[in-house]
Amino acid sequence: MTFAKSRHRVFPWLALAALAVPxxxxxxxxxxxxxxxxxxxxxxxxxxxxxxxxxxxxxxxxxxxxxxxxxxxxxxxxxxxxxxxxxxxxxxxxxxxxxxxxxxxxxxxxxxxxxxxxxxxxxxxxxxxxxxxxxxxxxxxxxxxxxxxxxxxxxxxxEADSGTDAPSCETCGGANCVDLATDASHCGICGHACGAGEVCNAGTCAATCGMLDVCGASCVDTQTDPNNCGACGHACATGQTCAGGTCTCGSGSVSFANDVQPLFTANCASAGCHKGVNAQEGLDLSAGKAYAELVDVAASQCNDGRKLVLPGDPAQSYLIDKMMNVELCSGTKMPKLGLLPSPQVTTVANWICAGAPNN
Structure with a gap:
């Protein structure tokens, strides 16, 4: 489980070594x-x-x-x-x-x-x-x-229950979330598939989408749908909303000091872990240190140019990938024992989307 930053160092993000202290x-x-x-x-x-x-x-x-x-x-x-x-x-x-x-x-x-x-x-x-x-x-x-x-x-x-990080949505027995209002394979209820040539419109199989746009066999509003924002398949990043067909930052102001840092403090900044001169693998996420350790720092294990935090772009911030357990260059989700609740991840994403200010 590694989550790397530059300076030729490879380290785990939030890899809290319980009892494993230098x-x-x-x-x-x-x-x-x-x-x-x-x-x-x-x-x-x-x-x-x-x-x-x-x-x-x-x-x-x-x-x-x-x-x-x-x-x-x-x-x-x-x-x-x-x-x-x-x-x-x-x-x-x-x-x-x-x-x-x-x-x-x-x-x-x-x-x-x-x-x-x-x-x-x-x-x-x-x-x-x-x-x-x-x-x-x-x-x-x-x-x-x-x-x-x-x-x-x-x-x-x-055995320890490592947590399955079950999504807080309908999955219809699969691994991904299903929108019963638009999914032609699960239209209205799980397992109810629309017939050939039909689309799922507001949870009902229909011949057309009316005023909505057709994306596959689903009826969506590309002006507001965060999964099809402006065009079919164009998904907004976590923390963004779709307004007028454009992905934008969520409403409200997020403070790094008051909203984001407390998440790091509660989940990773502990003596012998990600705190102090002997912070695990050189990543110090304690108050006064985390901002400089994350913002505009390259994730050296990723050869695609991603940074741990790229101001204004949660989708290209490796911190969010690790927190969501998606598109990982190496290792596994962070924290190890289970993903943070979705509202907390969204808080971090909103902060990044707003430019990752040191506020």
Missing amino acids: AAAFASACSGTATQPAPEDTCTPDLASIQETVFARACSQAGCHASVEPAGFLDLVSPGLEQRLVGAPSKTCENKLLVTPGNPDASFLIEKLRLAMPGCGLRMPPTGALPADEVACVESWIAGLPEGGGGPDAGPDG
Whole structure:
């Protein structure tokens, strides 16, 4: 999953490596060996004890998995930890559950604690392994959890539900959205096909389109239809509307600082991920940095000249392609676990369409 910018660097966009934090980012913050527990603080195999005697000691420093700006968006110290761990998918390591109930060997948390080189990211803590008895304590807790007791994001057999990003539209069993008002194969209702020579006009099979334009076997208004704007097949980009047969930016003003940056902050700008001098793959999407990292910066993995953000043109902005999982030069959708809600993508597209101002 890579999303590249210029300067001969290849990087993932929003590739948040849950728990996968560069060691340098934690050299002073997450030692893992800060203090040794006193005998009365010995871990027992229950989450409350683990949180108090292991996580609070080894993982709660600033820049690690504390409650404020937790690394990898994983808070290990606040109340409600069970919901954040048990049956919860890793933020970016696909098909990984942090804790698989009853199965330590299938739990990504244990993989990160056990292995010097886990399959995704670095060992945790990054600068020194936990004592073996503490790792064993966490393993015992997981082994004692009822199997199949995964969280709301767990799928069959405890696998993470990566999200299918089901479209919020009628698909009639297919992969793409279907317009029941104009689709001659699904006219009015799914599966109702118009006869030879007929067109679908306002959900009814008819001989002609009347005052509308004929695009294939569909009746459309090319003055307002964003999929056939000005001519059949000429689709407007996300964030654009069709007015008078011309694709234009959506109405309303979008602020980068107030509307767009918060989306990056909430989904990618975390300590050890896309923030700071050790931002993953060199892409810093934190406040004060993201604008310069994105706007007019070439996507070097694409040899068609696309930029991450091309002001005024969402259709040629690779950021939008990654967010929509379309026309990718490499890698997969971003964020990994599921596309952002359509209104949020539209917000970013509207900002780009308006010229991507630094406002």
